[in-house]
Amino acid sequence: MTAAPIDVPADAQSWLFEATDICKNFGNVQALRRATLRVAVGEVVGLVGDNGAGKSTLIKTISGVQPADSGSFAFEGREVEIHGPADAANLGLAFVYQDLALCDNLDVVANLFLGREIAGRGPFKRLKGVEMHARTRALLDSVGVRTLQSLRTEVGGLSGGQRQAIAIARAMIGEPQLLVLDEPTAALGVTQTEQVLQLIRRLKAAGHGVILISHNMADVMQVCDRVTVLHLGSNAGDFPCLPEARGDIIAAITGINAVAPEGSVA
Amino acid sequence: MTTSTRIDETVAVTTRERSTSRRAAIAVGHALTGPLRVILVLIVIATIFQSLNSNFLTAANISNLALQIVPMGIIASGVVIVLLLGEIDLSVGAMSGLCGSVMAVLAVNQGWPAPLAIAMAIVVGAALGALQGTAITFLGLPSFIVTLAGLLTWQGLHLWVLNDNGTVNITNEAITNLATLRLPNAASWLLAGMGVGGYAVQQLARMRSQNTAGVEADPSRLTVARIVGLAVAAVGVTALLISDRGVPLALVIFIGVLIALNALITASVFGRHLMAVGGGTESARRVGISVKRIIILAFSLTAALGALGGVMAAARLQAATRAAGGSDLLLLAIAAPVIAGVSLFGGRGSVWGALLGSVVIGAISNGMDLMGWEAWIKNTITGLVLFVAVALDALARQRRRRQGLV
Known part of the structure; x- marks a missing residue:
């Protein structure tokens, strides 16, 4: 109830990867409005939000599949450019997409x-x-x-x-230095879900950064250190992954008592 | 306790039976879609025409057949590449006519040395093919439309290249030799031996490195069967052709093209990416494969092989004519790989389909020519064979879907 959004320092040295003020429009639709996502070394960040909040779009700008219209990326403190999937791969970013991107033949x-x-x-x-x-x-x-x-x-x-x-x-x-998992457990049974979560913990222990996109709050609360909430394409706060923050996270996802997103239409 | 054990046994037996019958069904399915099907079709064709005309299976006629299929077969081997992408190239026929004429005009009218003129024709083909690929990728147009426009454009350029005389007779021996030269017997046996030996060495080395690395190897019986099968085929064909007038150089060129192309598609990074784009374009793009680059290269390669096919056709005719590359050449060159199981939906098939399919189409057309049948019968029958082949491809696809293989 009372757990306020935590302050995420913008200038910390320990950030493994930063995506700052990312904007992405599809025609007249503003899919991302200055969305920001940061991951530290050995940190598991949950990226949550309702359907259409811009989670997948934000990930696609990071992977270069749909390059961002504006905003900046930084890897280990250096500013980097991501124009295509090859750029992301060269930086040591790896992605597991919801549709898996496998070639069936x-x-x-x-x-x-x-x-x-x-x-x-x-x-x-x-x-x-x-x-x-x-x-x-x-x-x-x-x-x-x-x-x-x-x-x-x-x-x-x-x-x-x-x-x-x-x-x-x-x-x-x-x-990879940073692994991004888009709904990795959505299609899995209990045992396999546990295997994936175990894998995420192992990656964290090895000092990799992980971004986990999930609708499953139980999974998120189990493995994440911090949760970044997106609402209608902009940030709706960062929360510690603690049981007492759960209510606030859900409020931020649904937009009730929303922390007024910067630059949002009133 | 006893009852439950018995039930378990019954269940186990039923499952086993089902899996056996399922395996049998899969095996039959493979036979209907794989290379075996084409060989069965060939046996049927040979039986029918041999019973109608006893000249069909003579060494002389088979030797003619081997020569006849080369231009179409080379064009068809190029078509395989775009088919593997799930695309189509309707311009290969016109491309072959244009590039054959470019070669003839350069060699005869401009006095270029033959190898240079041939190389130039292939370069022109590759460049125009890359142009089509660029239009397809950067404008996002369907390959069907782009290459249809290409067909008309290249036909136009073809007429323009031949401009004054309409026909360029090729007297240059270095070019006509491509179609008329037959190898000395010793050289033929040497090549056949090298082919089989090279394949055997490569397969055995592969098996050995698989065993050393401890990864699952191809069943050794299958590998041996493949090597023996190739050896029998190579010895049989070589002996047959030698008993007539010898092994045609054109056939050696065709098979060389197929070997090189097969290596490119199955053993190189480009080939792997080609199959990936054909099987799942979006997935290929996500993993960082430059889909545009693959498509442009593929259309360029297809057109270059179309050009080589045109060169071989012109060499065979000893002339570049306005009619070259027209008529049903394009459709047959597309039909050939499809008949032999290269999927129109992309991602499945091999360049050997171009060889087997060309032999089927060539045999049907050769047999009907021997019988002196009229054009309407020939077209109708060829059309029906193509339809059956495409229908089988669609059925195979449905079957894979049912098995959850998509």
Whole structure:
């Protein structure tokens, strides 16, 4: 009830990644109005908000899939530019999208290394299939997938949980500094959800930053350190992930007693 | 206790039976959609025409068939690339006519050396193809429309290139040799041996590195069967062609193109990304693949192969004519891979479909020519074969959906 939004210092040195004053319009629709999101090293930040609050749009500006109209990004304190997915990948940002972004006609190995294949030099860039295959097995073990009989099966034929695990394992390739998970548990059962949450804790312990987008407040409260709330495309406050803040977080999500969003239409 | 055990056993048996019948159904499905289906179709075609005309299966006729399919087959191998993207290129026929004429005019009228003229024709094709790819990606136009416009434009340029005389006769031996030269027997056997040996070495090395790395390997029986199958086919075809007039250089070029293209698609980063874009464009974009680059390169490569097909056609005809690249060439070049199971929906198929499909179409057309059938019958039958092939592709897709494979 009384837990006020916490102050997030704008100039701290320890920020791993900062997206500041991001604006994004789709025609006349202002999807993001100076939205700001920051993650520290070893911090798990929950990004929550109602449907249409701009969570996915904000993530897409960070991943470069839909570049921002204005605003700035900083990585480890340096200002950086993100114009496309390759820029984000080069910074060490990894994303697991809600729709997983898997290619159903390719097998598990091909999907895991999609876009960052292990290959020889030279103009032909010959794929090193055996090496990718061996590393796939190790990666899947690390995210707790042991139910796949063959890594040669097409991803389109796998179960929802297996596909989710493959998408997460893919994001883990190249040891990303920051992992962004968009509704990672929405399609999962109890055991698999727990595996994903466990994985997030492991990442945090290893000093990675994590952004977790979720509608599931229970998941968010379990693993997050801090919650950033979006409402109608702008920030509606940052809250500590404490049981007593839960009511305030939900109030901020729904817009009741909203902390007047900067620049919002009155 | 006993009852429940018995029930469990019953359930287990039923499940096992179901999985066996399901596996059988999958195997039949594979047979109907995979390369085996095409080979079955070929056997049927051969039986029918052989019973109608005993000249069909003679070495001389098969040798002719091998030569006839090369220009269309090379164009078809290019079409496979855009089909894998889930796109279409309707301009390849016109492109082949245009580039064949460019080569002829440069070599004959301008006196360029043959290799330079051929290279230039292919470069022109690649550049125009890249232009089409750029229009498709940057303007977001459907490839169907862009390449339809390309078809008309390249036909126009084709007529303009041939401008004065309408026909350029090619007397340059370096060019006509592409279609007429037959390899000495020793060279043919050497090439066949190198092909089979190279494949065997590559497959065995792959198996060994898989075993060393401890990853699942292809079943060794399957690998051996593949190597033996290739060896039998290579020896059979080489012996047959040698018993006639020898192995045509054109066929060697065609197969060389297919081997190179297959390596590009299955073993290179470009090929992997091509399949990814064909299977899920949005997913490919999200993981950072430059979809635009892949599409432009693919259309460029398709057009370059169309150009090479045009060069081979002109060499075979020993002339560049206004009619080159017209008629049903385009449709057959698209039909060939589709008949052999390259999906029109993208992401599935291999360049070997271009070879098998060309052989099917070539065999039907050759057989009907032998019978002296009229054009209307030929077109009707070819059309029906294409329809059945596309219908089978659609059925295979539905079957994959039912199995949850999309």
